[in-house]
Amino acid sequence: MPHPHDHDRVVLAHGGGGELMNQLIRDHLLTPLRNDALIQLGDGAVLPPSEGKLVFTTDSYVVTPLEFPGGDIGRLAIAGTVNDVTVMGAVPTAISLGLILEEGLPFEVLDRIVATIAKTAEEAGVPVVTGDTKVIERRIGRDGSPGDGLFINTAGVGTILPGCDWSIGRIEPGDVILVNGPIAEHGLAIMSVRNGIEFETSLRTDAAPLNHMLHTLFKSGADVKFVRDATRGGIAGVLSDIAETQSLGVEIDEQSVPLTPTARHAAEMLGLDPLSTANEGKVVCVVDEADVDKAISSLQSHQYGTKAAAIGRVVESDPPLVELITRAGGRRVVQRPYGEELPRIC
């Protein structure tokens, strides 16, 4: 029988700086995340000197629900930050983890999420070296539902790969656009479990740390000009950025864009455009025309790039637009989405 003072949920006192807080950190965070830097419990982590320039990034994660098909907020947070550092052309070396827990959060949920954080960090080979935990009062949602929430902030540092110059300014007409696999799966998987619009599907989030895949790509020697992870806003967002900032056109061939039939139908049902639907494990890579095959086979050699494909190319265009050559053989422009995409009526 559980002791009456055993907690199965987070209470405010877990954030109070006392013994309960120690217990929370020791039992629920340090044990699963165990690594040499974290175990010191200093006020910060000491990192070894870096040979190259540093990349430093931060991101916050507030997704609901916390757990969804194929992943959870923890995998999202680690993969997201690892990918943000990596697409800058860097090797991620350390991550910080800030947790904001709402009182009432069941420990079993916290434990599952911390376990995913540990697993994803291990997969990426990037340690969580410092962290912080706060507990906030339970916020009753305006819909009357309990909070039981969890928010994560992660920051990541990394060292620029020697000789790596992935920057948007290097993009030129003729360059080829690649993606590393089927798009739109994260956004649709989340939509499928959103309160009020749930539907049954085999779709899973694609959240994954892509550092190993992208480092393989770098080492392949292919002339990669630019890499960006296509998260919120989907690949349409990244392509619009390229067109707008470089005053160049981008032509995408719809037939070559990897998209599973399940995702296509789910997007169709909801009236969403897969091109502007979120991904968490997909990058847009712009490579020199001469190195397309080399780049694709490099991506395909990795588990997160087996379905990598060339989807279009950079062209001269005035005005600078992203255009889609559709499956039906027509043309239309692609724009970045303007806010939260809502499912349509019928």
Added chain:
Amino acid sequence: MDAAKRDEIIKHLHELCDGLGRIQIMEICGTHTVSLFRTGLRSLFPENLRLVSGPGCPVCVTAQRHIDAAIDLAKRDGVIVATYGDMIRVPGKSGSLERLRAEGADVRVINSAKTCLRLANENPDREVVFLAVGFETTAPATAAVVLEAEANGVANFSALMCHKLVIPAMQALLQAGDVPLDGFLCPGHVSVIIGANAYKPIVEQFKKPCVVAGFEPPSILHGIELVVEHVAAKRAALSNAYRNVVSNEGNGIALDLLKQVFVSADTHWRELGVIPKSGLELASCYEQFDAAKRFEVVFGDDEDNPLCRCGEVIQGKVEPADCDLFGYECTPLYPIGPCMVSSEGTCSAWYKYNRDGGSHRSSVPLETNS
């Protein structure tokens, strides 16, 4: 789709249209509007073949007074307003449901009317009001939910009835005669419910060819090819290019549900005013689920922005680029009219998918009788 087959149909369309003068075909349904843009098919059509978007986007045709009523209800204590996607963005006289939600009101986006009953069950102390919009496609789901609410004695659910019917709107447009239309591409989803024969009055009374089509490129293309063939042959005929899904008689179960729960009634359409027998009200034996009655809603007048031409857009009288607001004051980010709000709206589709976006008027002006 098969590229050779596509090219063959496109070539045929060009041959048919060659020498015909301007052909104006109305696609009634917002999903067709978006599909025609999203698939890029419009870019392949002959110049004198003009697709005109009609009043088939449920968001766009909902009168401002109904939006205002929903906003009024959402402001009341203990009320949850639930509705489909884009409805929450449509501006009423002051603000939208989306803005009200940001201010703390309880507004839920759902994709099935049935979710309302779950909400009602989870919130026994509160009233769940369903802003029931849409054509014959979504109306049967509302009917089914009303029946289920009655069977289970759900006391805290009601519907603000804004459902509309397609055929009376088509008849009203043709009677008004402001836009010369040569034929109709009829909506796939709605026709699943009402059946292809429902368009017979349009064909017989107004001598306009009607073709029911699905939403995939091959089905749309085939549908348009058939309309143009009928037009070229001066044939007022009814065809069904969506036979594997749409029957002549429609879905009997859904039609029975509509008959059982609703009665047709005169209703307000955005800018079109009242169209006789074009809406659905709850039959008197289900009026306890009528939110307008339960909450004694007083419907005000519509005060649409006088510069906004959505009302004319949904009648096919003008194209989005003819509106001075389009692409300038009115964009998907800051929509003024519902046609820019809705993902199925004509203005939104033009803005999103047209190469010229908001910056240019079309080179071939729309032909109207006004």
